Amino acid sequence: MNDIIFFGGKGGVGKTSCSSAFALSKAKENLKVLLVSTDPAHSISDLFNIKIGDKVVKLADNLFGYEIDAQKESEKYISSIRKNLKTVLSPIIIEELNKQLDAASVSPGSHESALFDKMIQIINEESENFDLIIFDTAPTGHTVRLLSLPEILGAWIDSLMAKRRKTLKLKTMIGNVNNKEVEKDPILEILEKRKATMEKARKIMVDDKRLAFMFVLNAERLPIEETKKAIKVLTKYNIPVNNLVVNKILPSNSTDEFWVKKKELETKYLDMIYKMNIDKIYEIPMFMFDMDEKTIYEMAKHF
Numbered sequence: 001m002n003d004i005i006f007f008g009g010k011g012g013v014g015k016t017s018c019s020s021a022f023a024l025s026k027a028k029e030n031l032k033v034l035l036v037s038t039d040p041a042h043s044i045s046d047l048f049n050i051k052i053g054d055k056v057v058k059l060a061d062n063l064f065g066y067e068i069d070a071q072k073e074s075e076k077y078i079s080s081i082r083k084n085l086k087t088v089l090s091p092i093i094i095e096e097l098n099k100q101l102d103a104a105s106v107s108p109g110s111h112e113s114a115l116f117d118k119m120i121q122i123i124n125e126e127s128e129n130f131d132l133i134i135f136d137t138a139p140t141g142h143t144v145r146l147l148s149l150p151e152i153l154g155a156w157i158d159s160l161m162a163k164r165r166k167t168l169k170l171k172t173m174i175g176n177v178n179n180k181e182v183e184k185d186p187i188l189e190i191l192e193k194r195k196a197t198m199e200k201a202r203k204i205m206v207d208d209k210r211l212a213f214m215f216v217l218n219a220e221r222l223p224i225e226e227t228k229k230a231i232k233v234l235t236k237y238n239i240p241v242n243n244l245v246v247n248k249i250l251p252s253n254s255t256d257e258f259w260v261k262k263k264e265l266e267t268k269y270l271d272m273i274y275k276m277n278i279d280k281i282y283e284i285p286m287f288m289f290d291m292d293e294k295t296i297y298e299m300a301k302h303f
């Protein structure tokens with residue numbers, strides 16, 4: 001069975017609700033489950049009405065939660081780079097570098113890669129403690145970009161390493177540094193570490209025995225379009241999408257003309273969804289109430 005599941009989808013379709021309900025259903029099947037939120041809005045805490053944060057917290061029998069704070073992770077990451085470099089570079093260069101790092105720490109890319117590192121770290125450290133790790137992600141664009149990071153960053157890191165090696169080679173030629181210093185170059189070390197993380201991530205991602213991607217959508221035109229596009233991009237990066245969750249399915253017993261018409265449209269859109277050739281499709285009903293720590297158990301029964 002897959003032991004890592006990513007829940008993705010358009011904003012507001014029900015990623016947090018469905019990933020939580022799915023996690024609960026698996027916990028009830030006696031699997032030990034870790035539910036991880038990568039969304040800055042941190043709605044798992046709200047849903048279960050339990051404060052989580054960046055530690056593993058028990059949410060129910062067999063179910064545990066963890067929230068990644070990308071901002072904090074990014075700050076931690078940048079400050080570790082600062083510390084690493086301080087030992088080997090001159091104060092003038094450090095000052096220049098600090099300016100660049102300040103700029104980097106507020107750029108969205110640095111949040112994403114810090115978030116990514118944390119996700120990989122959780123997978124590496126917690127896989128042994130849990131049967132299943134479920135990630136509730138932020139809306140699609142973000143997730144898809146995140147999952148394509150290893151590919152994009154991998155190539156970029158390669159080019160940075162090649163550049164750094166060239167500089168060091170020139171320096172050894174004019175006698176500025178010796179071979180030993182080249183071997184222990186802190187910049188190369190950082191780049192190598194990042195490259196190793198990215199490679200590990202890629203391995204996990206393209207391994208369809210380990211990772212499953214669940215797209216949550218509603219039976220409406222725009223979420224269908226967005227899902228199709230996202231599947232295309234993920235397929236390009238060799239990340240399999242074999243599950244869909246169609247959430248907020250309308251009741252079929254309404255006699256009111258408005259809802260009858262709505263249901264007809266939904267049936268048409270459901271047809272389109274089934275034509276997408278996905279291995280498994282879950283249909284989850286629209287509930288009368290918002291999701292909370294009680295209704296989430298109702299939803300779990302549908303997985």
Ligand SMILES: Nc1ncnc2c1ncn2[C@@H]1O[C@H](COP(=O)(O)OP(=O)(O)OP(=O)(O)O)[C@@H](O)[C@H]1O
Nearest residue numbers: 010011012013014015016017248285286287290291
């Ligand atoms: N099956 C359902 N029936 C009724 N309400 C639902 C259902 N699924 C989700 N909701 C409600 O829809 C809203 C959005 O759900 P949720 O927060 O799970 O979506 P999301 O995809 O995680 O959103 P975001 O993109 O903001 O992270 C919430 O108010 C939730 O209570």
Ligand SMILES: [Mg+2]
Nearest residue numbers: 015016039043
């Ligand atoms: Mg959410």
